[in-house]
Amino acid sequence: MRSGARRVFAACTALALAACAPADLDDDPAVVPPVFGADVLQRWLAAGFYEAGGWMCEAAPHATAGLSPHGTIRTCKNPVALGAEAAADWPVDSAWVTELYAGSGAQRGFTVMRRSEPSAGSASWYWFQEADGAAPSADGWGFEGPPLTDCSACHVTAGTGANPGHGFVF
Numbered sequence: 001m002r003s004g005a006r007r008v009f010a011a012c013t014a015l016a017l018a019a020c021a022p023a024d025l026d027d028d029p030a031v032v033p034p035v036f037g038a039d040v041l042q043r044w045l046a047a048g049f050y051e052a053g054g055w056m057c058e059a060a061p062h063a064t065a066g067l068s069p070h071g072t073i074r075t076c077k078n079p080v081a082l083g084a085e086a087a088a089d090w091p092v093d094s095a096w097v098t099e100l101y102a103g104s105g106a107q108r109g110f111t112v113m114r115r116s117e118p119s120a121g122s123a124s125w126y127w128f129q130e131a132d133g134a135a136p137s138a139d140g141w142g143f144e145g146p147p148l149t150d151c152s153a154c155h156v157t158a159g160t161g162a163n164p165g166h167g168f169v170f
């Protein structure tokens with residue numbers, strides 16, 4: 001199913017994202033971040049879907065503590081994740097976006113996580129991070145490269161030991 005959706009996006013990347021989205025809810029841009037690479041995701045972030053209806057965002061940026069390398073962040077979660085906190089595992093299409101902030105208060109980037117497969121483990125999550133105008137430092141599923149070694153290697157500890165959260169989400 002994913003490769004079919006990717007072809008749809010490839011055929012119409014010059015058009016507005018919403019107009020190109022496959023009709024099924026799984027890839028509704030109002031609900032989930034696209035998982036078709038940095039260009040598409042950056043356009044989705046700029047369009048502000050994650051702050052629109054159905055998502056829930058923290059009121060203001062706040063400092064992170066403990067394990068977090070993210071500094072000051074403001075996190076938003078999508079309608080699939082909302083209300084699923086008590087479930088043993090996050091449903092497919094659960095997603096989070098964090099805005100990253102500099103000490104000056106200026107926004108400096110984003111991180112994104114989206115669960116896209118029902119299987120267990122890091123590979124069922126899409127991981128993305130960009131900051132300070134540099135090329136994305138993570139962009140892909142967590143079975144290899146930076147999404148595995150930089151993102152999920154830490155997020156896998158959510159809910160273990162003294163860490164809050166569960167299922168890769170703190």
Ligand code: HEC
Nearest residue numbers: 064067068096111112113127128129138150151154169170
């Ligand atoms: C050393 C540990 C660590 C690493 C490495 C790390 N994170 Fe996080 N991340 C955290 C912690 C802890 C939080 C919760 C911060 C808070 O809410 O105060 C978090 C929060 C998040 C959130 C919001 C959802 C949640 O779990 O609360 C996203 C999205 C996210 N990180 C993405 C990423 C991505 C993408 C990468 C890799 C580029 C990454 N993280 C690397 C520790 C880490």
